[in-house]
Structures are given as C-alpha cells and as structure tokens.
Amino acid sequence: MSDAVARLGAGAIALAETVGALAMFTTRVARAALRPRLDRFETWRMLYRVGVESLPIVATTALFAGAIAVVQTGANVVKFRAYEVVGWAFGFSVFREIGPLLVGLMFSGRVGANNTAQLSTMQVTEQVDALRALAIDPIEYLVLPRVLSMVLMMTTLAVIGNAFALVGGIATSWAMLGVDPWVFWNSFAEYVTLTDFANGVIKAAAFGLAISLVSCHFGLAVRGGALGVGRAVNSSVVASAISIFVLDYFITWILK
Amino acid sequence: MIEFEDIHKAFGAQKVLDGVSLTVSQGRIVYIIGKSGAGKSVLVKHLVGLVRQDSGRIRFEGEDITHFTERDFFGLRRRCAMVFQHSTLFDSMTLVENVALPIRRHLGATQREALEQAREKLALVDMAALSDRLPAEVGDGLRKRVAIARALTLTPRYMVFDEPTTGLDPVNAVRVDRLIRDLSDRTGVTSVVVSHDLRSIFGVADRIVMLYQGKVLLDGTPAEFRTSHDPVVRQFVTGAVEGPMAL
Ligand SMILES: Nc1ncnc2c1ncn2[C@@H]1O[C@H](COP(=O)(O)OP(=O)(O)OP(=O)(O)O)[C@@H](O)[C@H]1O
Numbered sequence: 001m002s003d004a005v006a007r008l009g010a011g012a013i014a015l016a017e018t019v020g021a022l023a024m025f026t027t028r029v030a031r032a033a034l035r036p037r038l039d040r041f042e043t044w045r046m047l048y049r050v051g052v053e054s055l056p057i058v059a060t061t062a063l064f065a066g067a068i069a070v071v072q073t074g075a076n077v078v079k080f081r082a083y084e085v086v087g088w089a090f091g092f093s094v095f096r097e098i099g100p101l102l103v104g105l106m107f108s109g110r111v112g113a114n115n116t117a118q119l120s121t122m123q124v125t126e127q128v129d130a131l132r133a134l135a136i137d138p139i140e141y142l143v144l145p146r147v148l149s150m151v152l153m154m155t156t157l158a159v160i161g162n163a164f165a166l167v168g169g170i171a172t173s174w175a176m177l178g179v180d181p182w183v184f185w186n187s188f189a190e191y192v193t194l195t196d197f198a199n200g201v202i203k204a205a206a207f208g209l210a211i212s213l214v215s216c217h218f219g220l221a222v223r224g225g226a227l228g229v230g231r232a233v234n235s236s237v238v239a240s241a242i243s244i245f246v247l248d249y250f251i252t253w254i255l256k
Numbered sequence: 257m258i259e260f261e262d263i264h265k266a267f268g269a270q271k272v273l274d275g276v277s278l279t280v281s282q283g284r285i286v287y288i289i290g291k292s293g294a295g296k297s298v299l300v301k302h303l304v305g306l307v308r309q310d311s312g313r314i315r316f317e318g319e320d321i322t323h324f325t326e327r328d329f330f331g332l333r334r335r336c337a338m339v340f341q342h343s344t345l346f347d348s349m350t351l352v353e354n355v356a357l358p359i360r361r362h363l364g365a366t367q368r369e370a371l372e373q374a375r376e377k378l379a380l381v382d383m384a385a386l387s388d389r390l391p392a393e394v395g396d397g398l399r400k401r402v403a404i405a406r407a408l409t410l411t412p413r414y415m416v417f418d419e420p421t422t423g424l425d426p427v428n429a430v431r432v433d434r435l436i437r438d439l440s441d442r443t444g445v446t447s448v449v450v451s452h453d454l455r456s457i458f459g460v461a462d463r464i465v466m467l468y469q470g471k472v473l474l475d476g477t478p479a480e481f482r483t484s485h486d487p488v489v490r491q492f493v494t495g496a497v498e499g500p501m502a503l
C-alpha cells in the first residue's frame with residue numbers, strides 16, 4: 001500500500017520535473033526566436049525532410065479517417081434516410097476533430113520520433129558538444145529550424161489531409177451508402193464553414209509546435225549513451241501524444 | 257596564456273580531478289598524458305566550457321572564465337577550437353559541408369562561398385577527393401583529419417587536440433604532429449594536446465603534464481620526463497606491464 005503511494009508520489013514528481021524542464025526549454029527556444037539567426041540552409045533541409053517523411057503516411061491516414069467517419073455515421077444515415085447531411089456530418093467531425101488529431105498523432109510517431117532519435121544520437125556522440133565548441137548555439141542552429149519546419153508542415157499537412165479525407169469520405173459514402181458524390185459535396189459545401197476548417201488548421205499548428213518542442217527537448221536532454229536514445233524516443237512519443245490530447249481539449253473548449 | 261588553478265571535478269561519487277593546476281604559456285605546446293580514465297578529456301573540456309568545474313579557477317588570456325555563462329563561452333570558443341577524441345563530424349552532412357558550417361555561420365559567407373573555402377581547407381589535409389562523402393563512408397583516421405580541418409576554419413589562436421593521432425596511420429600521424437608544431441612555430445598558436453602516442457609526445461611537446469589519480473604527477477620538459485625516476489612515470493614512458501600504475 002505505502003509502496004504504491006510512494007510510487008505514485010515518485011511518478012508525480014517525475015511528471016512535475018518533466019513539465020518544468022519542458023517549460024524551461026520552451027523559454028530558451030522563445031528567447032532564441034526573439035533574435036533569430038535562422039540558418040536558412042538547415043531550415044530548407046528540415047522542411048524537405050519533414051515533408052518527405054510525413055506526406056505519405058498523413059495522406060494515407062487522412063484517406064482512411066475520412067472513410068471511417070462515413071462508416072461510423074453510415075448506419076444512422078441509412079436508418080433516417082439522412083443522405084443530405086452526410087457531407088456535413090463528415091466535414092464537421094473530420095475537419096474539426098478527427099483529422100487534426102490523427103494527423104498529429106501520426107506526425108508525432110513519424111517525424112517527432114525521428115527527430116528525437118536524431119538529436120539524441122547527436123547528443124550522445126558529442127556532435128552537439130562539437131557544435132557548441134564551434135561557437136554555434138544548438139538551440140539556434142538545430143532547434144529553431146526544426147520547430148519552424150514542423151509547425152509549417154503540420155499546418156500544410158492539415159490542409160492536404162483534409163483534401164484526402166474528403167476523397168475518402170466521398171468514395172466511401174458512394175460505395176457503401178450509395179450517396180451520389182454531388183449530394184455529398186453539396187451538403188458538405190453548404191454546411192461546413194470556414195470556421196470548421198480554420199479550427200482544424202489552428203489545432204494542427206498547435207500540435208506541430210508541441211511535437212517539435214517535445215521531440216527536441218527529449219532529444220537534447222538524453223542521458224546514458226545508446227540505451228538512452230531508445231528511452232528518449234519512447235518518452236518523446238508518449239509526451240507528444242499527451243500534449244496533443246491536452247491541447248486538443250483546451251483548443252476545442254476555447255474555440256467552441 | 258591558460259591557467260588552471262586547483263580544479264576539482266567529480267561525477268557523482270567518482271572523483272575525476274582532485275586539485276589540478278597547470279599553466280600553458282603563449283605559443284607553447286603542452287601535452288597532457290595519463291592512463292585511460294585519468295580525466296584528460298574532462299580536464300581539457302573545461303577550457304571551452306563543455307565541462308564545468310566543481311571548484312577551482314580557470315584563466316584564459318588573463319581573463320577569469322571560471323563563472324562564464326554558456327553565452328560568454330561562445331566568444332571564447334571562436335578563439336579556442338577543439339578537436340574531439342572521437343569523431344564528432346555531423347553525420348547528416350558530407351565532409352565538405354561539415355567544414356563549411358563554421359565558415360557559413362561565423363564568417364558571413366554564403367553556402368556556396370563556404371563550400372568553396374571548405375574544399376580548399378580539405379585539400380590542405382589531402383581530403384579533397386573524398387569531400388562529398390558522408391562521415392560514415394570514410395574511416396576513423398580520415399574523419400579525424402576532417403575534424404582538424406573543421407576546427408582550423410576560424411583560424412583560432414588556441415587549439416585543444418584530444419588524441420589527434422590515435423587511429424591514424426604512422427605517416428598521417430607524423431603529418432598531424434608536424435601540423436601542430438607548425439601552428440605553434442609559424443603562427444604562434446597555443447596548443448593543449450592529449451595523447452598516448454610517445455613518439456608525438458617526445459617529438460612535439462614543449463612541456464608534458466602527467467595526470468595520475470586526479471592530480472598532476474609531473475609537469476616538465478620532455479627531457480625531464482625521460483630522466484624522471486618516479487616509478488609511475490617510468491612505467492608510462494617504457495610501457496612496462498609490471499609497475500605501480502594501478503589499473
Ligand atoms: N559526462 C560524464 N558523466 C559521468 N562521468 C564522466 C563524464 N565524462 C567523463 N566521465 C568519467 O570521468 C572519467 C575520466 O574520463 P576522461 O574521458 O576524462 O578520461 P581520459 O583520461 O580522457 O581517458 P581516455 O584516455 O580513455 O580518453 C572516466 O571514468 C569517465 O567515465
């Protein structure tokens with residue numbers, strides 16, 4: 001019993017430590033962003049890498065997310081013969097909620113995890129110290145381009161993802177429910193507003209920021225050699241997922 | 257001039273440096289020797305602020321850098337470059353991009369200009385032909401030469417070399433020795449060199465400092481080392497298996 005309490009307490013302390021360290025890291029990044037000496041070369045490289053890494057999986061995920069949203073509502077649509085709202089139901093749920101959430105989680109698993117692996121490997125092999133020895137600030141040179149690319153790419157991917165989800169939704173409702181694509185599109189275009197769309201894009205940008213900060217922090221804070229790299233990647237993915245859900249909750253609440 | 261004064265450093269319960277003092281005069285080459293784990297790398301990293309002392313004082317060109325912040329150290333590091341013991345080339349960049357990085361970041365060059373200058377630097381260490389390879393595609397010795405070229409890009413007045421000849425073939429080891437000597441003789445660069453390589457040590461050093469059990473065991477000229485009667489120094493110099501040097 002007391003053992004369980006002690007473990008709970010230790011867990012709470014570890015959580016507080018992580019949150020504190022993340023907040024400190026964010027402050028350092030924000031301070032560096034105030035007087036940016038952004039490395040254009042590294043930024044282009046990161047944008048390219050992040051894009052190439054994430055586009056295929058995000059497109060696939062979005063396609064299926066759109067399809068699943070239609071499958072979910074399908075039974076009720078048929079039961080109530082509510083064919084002209086299927087586009088609206090789809091757009092509202094996918095653009096606002098399911099889309100950004102799934103894209104964020106996939107992005108974190110792919111890009112965030114890779115990023116943590118890369119930075120922590122650089123840290124344990126002293127490449128980060130070598131940068132410092134060359135009088136190059138790792139926050140400025142490594143972290144800022146990564147944060148910028150991930151935020152930009154997540155925002156872009158949310159938009160691209162929406163298009164793929166739409167394709168998935170239209171195709172599924174046509175094949176499964178026999179809803180004519182034009183009927184779907186009309187109900188979608190009529191009821192789904194720019195606000196729904198903007199809502200999802202804002203979420204995606206926020207998730208991108210969170211994933212980039214979390215994955216950079218866990219990468220640079222790695223301890224304990226090659227074993228530490230595995231642990232860092234693991235913690236980074238878990239922490240990213242948690243921060244995505246927490247942010248999602250608050251943003252949904254604020255923008256409702 | 258570089259002065260270390262009574263430096264103490266421990267990692268957890270493990271005391272690594274236990275009161276180390278030494279002075280490196282302007283334009284001179286000082287070799288730090290000692291067995292594996294003696295704390296040589298830890299000691300030299302103090303100079304560029306990659307490891308911070310628990311107590312003691314460090315002066316660099318007369319300036320007290322003991323309580324420098326990370327930001328303060330950025331200025332110092334442009335004057336004092338370091339070549340690490342293990343290859344610390346950036347593994348996602350080609351060799352020439354590695355050398356170009358400090359040029360681009362500090363000398364206001366565009367990427368194209370920086371690459372051009374970097375190719376010239378690589379030619380100086382005979383690496384021009386391999387300049388577009390990735391670090392993982394070349395051997396340890398070649399990587400070390402590139403790391404030296406990279407460290408020299410900002411024409412530092414001070415150099416820290418951590419085992420610059422380990423892993424190099426004899427010919428290139430001699431070349432690196434000669435480079436270190438030339439830097440000092442021709443351009444007055446002050447060097448701190450960590451090494452196990454007896455030929456380099458006795459061929460190049462102006463002074464030798466031996467670390468043993470966290471302290472300076474002997475600080476003297478190569479001649480003084482050769483003639484020392486200290487059993488630990490004798491064992492190191494002769495490479496005898498039997499002796500007082502604890503494992
Ligand atoms: N960041 C660190 N954290 C914990 N311990 C460390 C750290 N850096 C060095 N040590 C420990 O300090 C001791 C001295 O290490 P150091 O690398 O200075 O040895 P060295 O004299 O350079 O040996 P070698 O000839 O093998 O390079 C070692 O036992 C090492 O494990």
Ligand SMILES: [Mg+2]
Binds near residue numbers: 296297298
């Ligand atoms: Mg060492």
